[in-house]
Amino acid sequence: MVVSRETLEALQNLGLTDYETRTYVALNSLISGTATEISQASQVPRSRIYSILKSLASKGFLEIGKGKPLCFTVVPPHEIFEKNRNEMKMKMERAEAELNVIYENQIPQVPAPIWIIHGPDKIVKKELEIISRAKESLFIMGGLMFPDEPLKLKEPLQKTFNRGVNTRILTSPACKTDDVEVSTMKILEELPVDIKFFPVPYIKLVVRDRQEMLIAFCKLSGDVALSSTAIGIWNQYAEFVDTITGIYDFIWNMDFFSQAFHHQRSLNDK
Incomplete structure (x- = not known):
């Protein structure tokens, strides 16, 4: 055979x-x-x-x-592979959890915990990684969204909510990236998290637990973001992250954003 x-x-x-x-x-x-x-x-x-x-x-x-x-x-092969698949999955999950504890405990000990990340794929990968580590709070400002990014965020954000993490998102209803209309609002608006839609600048900000932060931006051609130029800055300087968190809290609580959010939603309901 x-x-x-x-x-x-x-x-x-x-x-x-x-x-x-x-x-x-x-x-x-x-x-x-x-x-x-x-x-x-x-x-x-x-x-x-x-x-x-x-x-x-x-x-x-x-x-x-x-x-x-x-x-x-x-x-039968289906029994063999199903059994081994489940065992492998459990081993991988246990190994991931154990190594993540070591990794997360060690990161703050690095003398200069700041890294530069190039390219949309690596930036989104790091964003998803940060979201998966959130334990208490998660703040996201999504003025810059890459194609397919909102779809990739949807399930991890739902899991974050299910874990009881205080999740707040301030993001543009849509973003033009590489001539693609990224419809963030249509994809994320049904998530059971605190979310406000407003045409924020072409920048991405992810902060979790006042301990870790990712900022990403890229060059523009008119009103179109060029993903090939995207750069991310990932850091865990506690003082800096805490300061940015305070600024985010201030912006989030501004009545201007709340009114704009409701206005945007009412326009979409017409």
């Missing part, structure tokens, strides 16, 4: 040796068989087949029946 290299690599990534991989693939074509039949189908030497079959059974890839000669039955 010939299968693709990708399939062979996937099985080997699950911990199978070359002989075990060949045996499991062959047993899928037989469904059930004796050691002799499986040896012939897999071209695994007869002298090795029993040890290989016992190893596969211990790993959950096949079941051994009773009687003589012994009969070996394959465990």
Whole structure:
């Protein structure tokens, strides 16, 4: 039975040796068989087949029946991959959580915790990373939005809200980036977070827990943002972040923004 290299690599990534991989693939074509039949189908030497079959059974890839000669039955691939997928996911989540604790505890110890980020993809990736770490508060000012960015933000912001994080967003209803109309309002307005729409400048600001901040901006061509020129500044200087948070609080509470927000919503309702 010939299968693709990708399939062979996937099985080997699950911990199978070359002989075990060949045996499991062959047993899928037989469904059930004796050691002799499986040896012939897999071209695994007869002298090795029993040890290989016992190893596969211990790993959950096949079941051994009773009687003589012994009969070996394959465990369906969907069960194998679903089980390993779930186990891998749990291991990855535990590893991510453990390493994130180490990472987040170490970042403030870096002598100059300021980094420059180039390009929209890396900026959005860092933005999503910051959002995922929010524990108490999250402030976003989105005058600059890249194509598809609001869609990428929607689920993480919903999760942030579900965690009980005080989330506030001040963003433009729409943004022209690379001649693409980014309809932020249409995508984000149904989120159960505090959100105000106002034509704020072409700049992005993300602040979480008064500890970490990302500012991003880019060059303009008329009223169109050029994403290829985008630059982000990510820092964790507590004093600076706290100052920016205070400015954001002041802006958020201005009646002017509240009135403009309601005006914008009423225009869209007509």
